[in-house]
Amino acid sequence: MDKNSVAFWMTLGGTICWGVCFWWMHRLSTKQNTLLDQLREQGKRIEKLSKIEHDLIKEVHPQVGEIKEGMEAIIAVVKENSEQNLPVTNQTPF
Secondary structure (H helix, E strand, O other): OOHHHHHHHHHHHHHHHHHHHHHHHHHHHHHHHHHHHHHHHHHHHHHHHHHHHHHHHHHHHHHHHHHHHHHHHHHHHHHHHHHHOOOOOOOOOO
16 A cells, blocks of 8 residues: 555545544434423423412412411410319329
8 A cells, every 4th residue: 555545545534434423423412402402391391380389379378377376376275274174183192
C-alpha cells in the first residue's frame, strides 16, 4: 500500500465514523427530547393536581378552625364532668 491508498482508507474510515457518530447523537437527541416532553406533561399534570389540592384545602381550612373550636369545647365539658364524677374510693383497713 502506498501513502495515497492509506490516506484514502483513513479518510473513508473517518467519514464512516463521522456518519455513525452523527446517527448515534441524533438517536440520543431524539430519545432525550421524548423524555423531556414526557417530563413536561408530567409537570403539567402535577401542577393541575396541586391546584386542585390547594383549592380543596382552601375549602376545608375554615372548617378545620370550627372543628378545633368545637373540640376544645367538648374537651372542656368532658374534663368538667370527669372531675365532678370522680369515684369515691372505699378504704378498708386490712
